[in-house]
Amino acid sequence: MALIELKAVSKIYRVGNQQVAAVQDFSLEVETGEFCVLAGPSGSGKTTLLNLIGCLDRPTSGEVWLAGQDVTRAGEKALADIRLNKIGFIFQAYNLIPVLTAAENAEFTLMLMGMAKKNRRQRVLELFSELGLDGLENRKPADLSGGQQQRVAIVRAMVAEPAVILADEPTASLDSQASEELMILMQKLNRERNATFIFSSHDPLVISHARRVIKLLDGHLEQEL
Amino acid sequence: MLYRLALRNIWRNRRRTLLTLSAMIVSSALLILCLGVFSGMLRDLLATATEQYYGHLVISARGYQDDRxxxxxxxxxxxxxxxxxxxxxxxxxxxxxxxxxxxxxxxxxxxxxxxxxxxxxxxxxxxxxxxxxxxxxxxxxxxxxxxxxxxxxxxxxxxxxxxxxxxxxxxxxxxxxxxxxxxxxxxxxxxxxxxxxxxxxxxxxxxxxxxxxxHEIAVRTNQPLNAAVLAERFRKRLPDSLEILDWGQMLPEMREVVASYDVSRMIIVTILYIATGLGILNTFFMSVMERTREFGVLKALGMKPGQIRWMVFLETLFMGCLALVCGVVVGVALSLYMARFGIDLSGTLTPITYAGGTILPRLYAVIEPANIIIPAACLLFVSLLAGFFPARRAARMQPIDAIRED
Known part of the structure; x- marks a missing residue:
């Protein structure tokens, strides 16, 4: 069974008196350990699809299955539980909590899961070491560079070992060198930890690193490479 | 970590937090002082009536106090x-x-x-x-x-x-x-x-x-405001030919003054804390609105609505508790000063006889537990009430809408 299954999913937004279809009759299967990108120009439906897979939004029609569970009609609390236990998010603007230190940000999801402080700190420090963040544990996000913040965001997304990590334009705020480093790092995590990554991006650099490219246009599948 | 997060959130906008805290501290401290001075005036009024002439209780032949x-x-x-x-x-x-x-x-x-x-x-x-x-x-x-x-x-x-x-x-x-x-x-x-x-x-x-x-035996007690209850207690032990009256029966106007004091106290507390509460509400709404995107992220990470609500609620609780402690310390310190030294107004005011007692031309405070407990409890209640609505708004946000908001 596929890790993620989208069955004839549509998402229609109402803008004033008009209805705009962000995604139309879209089906997709993603297996565990994939490293794929949703590519396409602005407005093609990349972020909408990520939001649907990430249980941040509900489809207007169709079904979304995650790890064998139909999440389409799950309640608020159930969705929060799914997001906590099965999904890791990496945002374009990092979105770290400014009042927490790097380590506290990274261990936030473990705290929500109820893991003991000592254990969660240990797990975070291991990943910090692996991602080259040694010595930055007690720094606030404002004292970190963009690349460092995004790596902390990756630790936050990965630390609870979710079923899938969703990254919306993860390199959009980084320069080309930091973007390249970040992609190599995520490839390494995908390879070594068998972590499933789904990106949305129109950055050729990101697309070039993906093993599977799903090209979108106007909410439809245009091409799959 | 939620507690730590809530505490740190309070100090995100230091200036705004300090201004709000100052308003809460000043309002509660002044209220404690104000109620202490009111109690002082009331005590003066009661003391001049009962401790200069009537006594707190009077035992006399039945009917004597009606026509002497x-x-x-x-x-x-x-x-x-x-x-x-x-x-x-x-x-x-x-x-x-x-x-x-x-x-x-x-x-x-x-x-x-x-x-x-x-x-x-x-x-x-x-x-x-x-x-x-x-x-x-x-x-x-x-x-x-x-x-x-x-x-x-x-x-x-x-x-x-x-x-x-x-x-x-x-x-x-x-x-x-x-x-x-x-x-x-x-x-x-x-x-x-x-x-x-x-x-x-x-x-x-x-x-x-x-x-x-x-004709009578005047009695002084250590519980003047409880005189009616004491009178009832002693009444059973008196011979039939005698009666015991408390100061409230001898001076019904004074009893009304004491009763109206409690009402006035609650009116003052209510007015002051409505104003303070609106200030706190404004601060916390601002704080929540500014963090809309962050709440969206927290929800995306798996935080439940109840946890978000609790976190915002904790922020108001911490601020309320901090203001409460500081307000009570400052209020009690001011009241103690006024209880010890007071302000003599005899140079500009003359005594005013009212309801059988006399309002003396001085301001001095009396420390009474109720004058501290009421402002403190009301401040905490108002803080929590003011925090309730922003907390509810934060908890109800849809993560996708919140993240999209700049």
């Missing part, structure tokens, strides 16, 4: 010993009273003459502290009198002067005798200052031909 009839007296041998065995009683003073004419040379004035045992009267009333000339009656004084300042002025007398007192005695004869002025008191209560004269009890009993008889 000379013939409604009782024997000083009545068994009232239970009064001296009660720890709430600070003192009892046997009294005999009559009305008559005091004269000095060509001047005369009607007066209320109160026969007392000076040493026992001192334990019930504080007229000895209101002397402006001369001395108080001594225990072995046979024919001394202490007058109100208005009465002394009308008669043109000073300590050492001799007066003639004329009245109708209980046997129908005209009683009269000489008195020597020992002292003059001024209470600020025009009624007492213009007509009251204190004389030795034995002297008055002889003049009125009522040896061993009393």
């Amino acid at each position: 009839d000379l013939f409604r007296y009782f024997s000083d041998r009545e068994s009232l010993s239970f009064l001296s065995h009660t720890d709430v009683i600070l003192g009892t003073s046997p009294r005999l009273r009559n009305f008559g004419l005091l004269s000095h040379r060509q001047d005369s004035a009607p007066a209320e003459v109160l026969g007392i045992l000076p040493e026992r009267e001192k334990k019930v009333t504080g007229l000895q502290d209101a002397l402006v000339a001369g001395t108080y009656l001594s225990a072995n004084d046979h024919d001394g009198v202490v007058l109100g300042s208005g009465l002394a002025r009308r008669l043109g007398v000073a300590p050492g002067a001799q007066l003639v007192f004329v009245t109708q005695a209980a046997d129908g004869s005209i009683g009269n005798d000489l008195l020597t002025v020992r002292g003059v008191f001024r209470t600020g209560d025009a009624g007492h200052d213009n007509s009251l004269a204190l004389v030795p009890l034995i002297w008055l009993q002889n003049i009125l031909t009522l040896p061993g008889q009393l």
Whole structure:
């Protein structure tokens, strides 16, 4: 069974008196350990699809299955539980909590899961070491560079070992060198930890690193490479 | 970590938090001071009425306090010993009273003459502290009198002067005798200052031909605001011919003043805290609105609505508790200062007689638990109430909408 299954999913937004279809009759299967990108120009439906897979939004029609569970009609609390236990998010603007230190940000999801402080700190420090963040544990996000913040965001997304990590334009705020480093790092995590990554991006650099490219246009599948 | 996050969130916008905290601290501190000064005025009012003349409780022959009839007296041998065995009683003073004419040379004035045992009267009333000339009656004084300042002025007398007192005695004869002025008191209560004269009890009993008889026993307790309950307790132990009245029955207007004080206190607390609450509400709404995107991220990470609500609620709780501690410390410190030193306004204001008592021209505070507990509890309640709506808004945000918001 596929890790993620989208069955004839549509998402229609109402803008004033008009209805705009962000995604139309879209089906997709993603297996565990994939490293794929949703590519396409602005407005093609990349972020909408990520939001649907990430249980941040509900489809207007169709079904979304995650790890064998139909999440389409799950309640608020159930969705929060799914997001906590099965999904890791990496945002374009990092979105770290400014009042927490790097380590506290990274261990936030473990705290929500109820893991003991000592254990969660240990797990975070291991990943910090692996991602080259040694010595930055007690720094606030404002004292970190963009690349460092995004790596902390990756630790936050990965630390609870979710079923899938969703990254919306993860390199959009980084320069080309930091973007390249970040992609190599995520490839390494995908390879070594068998972590499933789904990106949305129109950055050729990101697309070039993906093993599977799903090209979108106007909410439809245009091409799959 | 939620507690840590909530605490740190408070200090995100230091200036705004400090301004809001200042408003909360100042409002609660001033309220504690204000209520303390109100209590001081109320205590003055009550004390001038009860501790300068009436006492907190009065035992007298049934009906005597209605018309103060000379013939409604009782024997000083009545068994009232239970009064001296009660720890709430600070003192009892046997009294005999009559009305008559005091004269000095060509001047005369009607007066209320109160026969007392000076040493026992001192334990019930504080007229000895209101002397402006001369001395108080001594225990072995046979024919001394202490007058109100208005009465002394009308008669043109000073300590050492001799007066003639004329009245109708209980046997129908005209009683009269000489008195020597020992002292003059001024209470600020025009009624007492213009007509009251204190004389030795034995002297008055002889003049009125009522040896061993009393009109009343004034009682002072350590629980003046609880006098009605004490009166009820003692009532069962009195002979049928006697009654006991608390100050509220003797001075119904004063009782209304005390009751209205509680209402005024709540009105002041309500008005002040509505204003403070709106300030807190504004601060927390601003704080929540500014963090809309962050709440979206927290929800995306798996935080449940209840946890978000609790986190925002904790922020208001922390601020409320901090303001409460600081407000109480500052308020109690100001009240203690006012209780010890006060402000003397006698240079600009005169005493005002009201509802049987006197509002003295001074500001001083009384520390009462209710005057601290009420502002503190209300501040905490208002903080939590003001935090409720922003917390609910944060909890209800849809993560996708919140993340999209800039």
